[in-house]
Amino acid sequence: MSTQPKLIAAGRVVTCDPGRATPQEPLGAIEQGAVLIEGSCLAQVGLAADLLRQHPEAARIEHPDGTLTPGLVDAHTHAAWVGSRAREYAMRMAGAGYEQIAQAGGGIVASMRAVRAASLDEMVRTLVARLRRMAALGVTAVEVKSGYGLDEATERRQLEAVARAGEDASLPRLVPTFLGLHALPPEAAGDRHGYARRCAEWIEGIARDGLARFADAYVDRGAFSAAQARIVLARARELGLGVRLHAGQFADVGAFELAAELGAASVDHCEHLSEAAALQLGEAGVRAALLPVASFTLGQAPPPVETLRRAGVRLVVASDANPGTAPTESLPLALALGVRSYGLSVAEALLGATREAAASLGLPTGVLRPGAPADLVLWDLPEESAIVQPWGVPRVRLVMREGRAIAQAS
Numbered sequence: 001m002s003t004q005p006k007l008i009a010a011g012r013v014v015t016c017d018p019g020r021a022t023p024q025e026p027l028g029a030i031e032q033g034a035v036l037i038e039g040s041c042l043a044q045v046g047l048a049a050d051l052l053r054q055h056p057e058a059a060r061i062e063h064p065d066g067t068l069t070p071g072l073v074d075a076h077t078h079a080a081w082v083g084s085r086a087r088e089y090a091m092r093m094a095g096a097g098y099e100q101i102a103q104a105g106g107g108i109v110a111s112m113r114a115v116r117a118a119s120l121d122e123m124v125r126t127l128v129a130r131l132r133r134m135a136a137l138g139v140t141a142v143e144v145k146s147g148y149g150l151d152e153a154t155e156r157r158q159l160e161a162v163a164r165a166g167e168d169a170s171l172p173r174l175v176p177t178f179l180g181l182h183a184l185p186p187e188a189a190g191d192r193h194g195y196a197r198r199c200a201e202w203i204e205g206i207a208r209d210g211l212a213r214f215a216d217a218y219v220d221r222g223a224f225s226a227a228q229a230r231i232v233l234a235r236a237r238e239l240g241l242g243v244r245l246h247a248g249q250f251a252d253v254g255a256f257e258l259a260a261e262l263g264a265a266s267v268d269h270c271e272h273l274s275e276a277a278a279l280q281l282g283e284a285g286v287r288a289a290l291l292p293v294a295s296f297t298l299g300q301a302p303p304p305v306e307t308l309r310r311a312g313v314r315l316v317v318a319s320d321a322n323p324g325t326a327p328t329e330s331l332p333l334a335l336a337l338g339v340r341s342y343g344l345s346v347a348e349a350l351l352g353a354t355r356e357a358a359a360s361l362g363l364p365t366g367v368l369r370p371g372a373p374a375d376l377v378l379w380d381l382p383e384e385s386a387i388v389q390p391w392g393v394p395r396v397r398l399v400m401r402e403g404r405a406i407a408q409a410s
Contacts, residue, residue, distance in 0.1 A: 003038075003039070004057070004058065004059050005036055005037060005038045005043065005055060005057070005058040005059070006036070006037040006058060006059045006060075006061070006403065007034055007035070007036050007037075007051055007052065007055055007058035007059065007060050007061070008034060008035050008037070008060075008061045008062075008063075008068060008376070008378060008398075009032075009033070009034035009048035009051070009052065009060070009061070009062045009063070009064070010033065010034070010048075010062075010063050010064070010066045010067055010068040010378060011031070011032060011063070011064045011065050011066055011067065011382065011383075012029055012030070012031060012032075012033065012066075012067045012068070012382070012383050012384065013029065013030040013033030013034065013035065013045065013067075013068045013368065014027045014028070014029045014067060014068065014069045014070075014350065014368075014384045015027070015028040015029065015030065015033075015045060015070075015367060015368040015369060016028060016069070016070050016350065016351060016354045016355045016366060016367045016368065017045075017367045017368060017369045018355075018367075019369065020369075026347040026351075027347050027350060027351070027384060029384065030045070030046065030047065032047060032048050032049070032064070033045070033046065033047060033048055033068070034046065034047070034048035034051040034052065035051075035068065035368055035374075035376070036051055036055055036058060037374045037400075037403045039403060040373060040374060040402035040403045040404075041370075041371060041372065041373055041374055041402075041403070042368060042369065042370055042371065042372050042373075042374050043370060044370055045368050045369055045370060048062075061378065061398065063378055063380075063397060065382055066378055066379055066380055066381065066382070066397060067378075067379045067381050067382065067383055067384055067386070067387070068368070068376060068377070068378050068379070069138075069350065069354065069368075069376065069377050069379065069384065069387070070140075070354040070355070070358075070365060070366050070367055070368055070375060070376055070377070071138065071139065071140025071141065071172075071354075071365060071366075071375035071376055071377055071399065071400070071401065072137075072138045072139045072140065072141075072331050072332070072353045072354060072357075072377065073139070073140065073141040073142075073353060073354060073357035073358045073361065073363065073365060073366055074134065074139050074141070074142045074143065074172075074318050074319050074321070074331045074353070074357070075143050075266065075289055075316050075318045075357040075358075075360050075361055076143060076145075076244075076266075076268050076289050076291060076316075076318035076319070076320050077142055077143055077144055077145065077318065077319055077320065077321040077322070078144075078145050078147060078148070078179075078320070078321060078322035078323075079127060079130050079131070079134075079142060079144045079321050079329075080123060080126075080127050080144050080145070080146065080148070080158045080161050080162055081111055081114070081115060081126075081148055081322065081323050082114050082115055082118045082122060082123060082126050083110070083111060083113075083114025083115070083118075083323065084323065085106060085110055085111065085323045085324050085327070086327075087106075088101050088104075088106035088107070088110065088324060089297075089324070089327060091104065091106070092297070092298075098222075106324075107183070107324065108147075108148065108182055108183035108324065109150075109183060109185070109186065111148040111323055111324070112148050112149065112150050112154075112183070112185060114148075115148040115149055115154055115157075115158065116149065116151070116154050120157055120160060120161060120164070123157065123158065123161035124161045124164045124165055127144070127161055127162065127165045128165050128168065128171065130321075130329055131165060131171045131172055131174075132171065132407070133329050134172060134321075134329050134330075134331070135171065135172050135399055135406045135407040136394045136396065136399070136407045137329070137330050137331060137332055137394050137396065138331070138332065138377040138379070138394075138396050138399055139172050139331050139399075140172050140173065140365065140375040140376075140377070140399060140400070140401045140406070141172050141173045141174075141175065141357075141358065141361065141363055141365055141375065142172045142173075142174055142175070143174075143175040143176075143177055143214075143318075143361055144162045144174055144175070144176055144177065145176075145177040145178075145179040145182075145216055146158040146159050146162075146176075146177070146178055146179050146180070146182075146212075147179030147180065147182030147183075147216070147218075148182070150180070150182065150183060150184075150185035151185060151187075152198075152202040152205075155178065155180055155202060155206075156202075156205070156206065156211065159176050159178065159206065159211040159212055160211065162174055162176040162211075163176065163210075163211060169401065169402070169404065170401075170404075170406050171401075171406065172401065172406065173363070173365075173375075173401060175213055175214070175361045175362075175363070176211060176212045176213060176214075177212055177213065177214040177215065177216050177244060178202075178203060178206050178211070178212040178214070178215045178216065178236075178241075179215075179216040179217070179218070180199035180202060180203070180215075180217075180232065181195075181196060181199055181216070181217035181218055181219075181223075181224045181228065181229055181232055182216075182218050183218070183223070192224055192225070192228055193228055193231075196224065196228040196229070196231045196232055197231055199231075199232045200231050200232045200235045203215060203232060203235060203236055203239065203241070204235075204239070207236070207239035207240065207241055212241060213241060213242060213361075213362070214236075214241055214242040214243065214244050214265065214361075215232060215233055215236035215241050215242075215243055215244070216243075216244040216245060216246065217229035217232055217233055217245055217246065218246040219245055219246060219247055219253060219254070219255035219258065220246065220247070220248070220249050220250050220251060220253060220255070221250050221251035221253055222250070223246075225253060225254070226253060226254035226255055226257065226258045227254075229245065229255070229258060230258060230262075233245075233258070233262055233264075234262065237262060237263075242264075242265045242362065243259070243262045243263070243264040243265060244264060244265055244266050244267075244268065244289075245258065245259050245264055245266075245267050245268065246268055246269055247259060247267040247268065247269060247270060247273075248267070248269055248270050248271055248272040248273050248277075248303075249269035249270075249271055249272070249294075249300075250271070250272065251272050252272045252273060252274060252277060255267065256273065256274075256277035256278075256280060256281060257277065257280060259281065259284070259286050260280040260281055260283070260284035260286060261284075263284060263285075263286070264284075264286050265286070265287065265360045265361070265362070266286065266287045266288065266289045266316060266360045267281065267286055267287075267288055267289070268288075268289035268291060268318070268320075269289075269290075269291055269294070269295075269303070270288050270289075270290065270303040270304075270308070271295055271300050271301065271302070271303050273288075273303060273304055273307065273308070275304075275307050275310075275311070278304070278307045278308050278310070278311035278313055279311045281308075281311060281313045282311035282312040282313045286313070287313065287314045287315070287316050287356060287359070287360045288303070288308050288313050288314070288315055288316065289316040289317070289318050289357075289360065290303060290305075290315060290316065290317050290318070290338060290342060290344075290352065291318055291319075291320035291326065291334070292317070292334055292337035292338045292341050292342055293319060293320055293326040293328050293333060293334050293337060294320045294322075294325045294326040295341070296337055296341060297325050297326060297327075298325055302341055302342040302343070303342065305342050305343055305344065306343075314356050314359075315344070315348055315351075315352045315356060316352045316353075316356045316357045316360050317331075317334055317335055317338045317344070317348075317349055317352035317353045317357070318331070318334060318353070318357065319331045319333070319334045320334070331353055332387065332388070332391070332395075333390065333392075334353075335349045335350070335352075335353055335387065335388045336388050336389060336390040337390075338352070338388075339388045340390075346384060346385050346387075346388055349388050350384055350387065350388070354366040354367070355367050373401075373402050374400055374401075374402055374403035375400065375401050375402065376399075376400050377396055377398070377399050377400075378396065378397045378398040378399075379395055379396055379397065380395050380396065380397045380409065381395050394409075396408070396409065397409050
């Protein structure tokens with residue numbers, strides 16, 4: 001493998017480095033900037049003229065009309081699914097509600113049936129293909145949840161598929177999350193509390209075998225209660241796993257208070273959030289992951305973003321890639337909807353899919369600064385505001401993970 005340093009120069013280098021941020025440049029952007037890559041890490045970040053003069057030996061990529069950013073980090077996905085719920089989507093668009101879709105055999109349980117029927121190899125093939133498409137859209141790290149098995153063997157098989165895909169360095173880096181409390185399987189016969197206790201037992205082996213870094217729970221009206229989620233998430237904390245929560249998508253039923261109590265890495269959705277809950281999140285340092293594709297699909301009003309801002313809650317933007325309510329693989333689409341529908345600024349959206357998303361997952365990525373992994377995207381776009389426009393097609397020229405190309409324009 002060549003040890004020759006690489007130098008990438010662009011018309012605009014958006015570092016997302018708080019050390020470079022100013023009120024005028026909240027993203028720490030450098031006009032006519034460049035980065036120097038040595039091995040898997042960034043060695044220097046600065047003006048292109050300076051770095052080109054200092055390192056004549058470096059292999060060069062120059063795109064004076066392009067924009068360089070950190071690799072995008074998708075901090076909330078259900079990407080390890082198989083099957084299709086396209087008919088369900090059509091029903092939803094025609095006005096069908098959740099109960100009607102469930103009665104017709106749709107919903108999370110429909111995905112459960114498909115996932116239970118799939119082999120590990122089939123899950124891996126499907127996930128790898130999906131991750132390659134996500135990489136082509138500028139994504140270099142993906143959180144992937146289980147939650148479509150809803151029994152111990154299949155939840156583990158989903159997480160094993162994530163582990164297998166994660167061995168491939170030509171894909172985005174992966175962060176696995178156990179989401180046993182996603183829905184109630186038919187065999188649970190309506191016993192949510194008993195099912196939560198079984199999930200708490202499953203997580204023992206999952207943690208022991210290193211199959212998850214986080215545990216998640218869907219806490220909402222018609223889903224699980226905060227008390228039921230505590231059974232699983234408190235045990236996850238004892239086992240050294242981080243905590244995330246689906247919270248307030250349809251109603252606030254105590255998930256935000258539980259997240260603050262447990263020191264969760266994030267609460268995700270947040271369409272129904274009080275000012276008091278936002279203040280608790282801000283004081284506890286819990287990030288809010290916004291999922292605009294899901295609220296768009298469901299025709300929901302956006303979360304109270306200004307309330308979150310006032311409370312000092314840091315914002316993450318994610319795709320929520322799933323086969324039902326966010327049938328997408330595009331984090332750039334989520335950014336475009338976050339700006340248009342949620343009123344996020346360009347800086348908030350991009351930080352929410354880079355630095356803040358990476359921090360919520362415990363990753364050292366999401367910034368361009370010396371010593372950071374060389375996870376980056378060279379966009380065939382003139383500046384960062386163009387990234388959040390709804391192109392509907394890939395606009396990347398080059399995507400790198402640890403200094404190696406994982407996607408590039410043909």
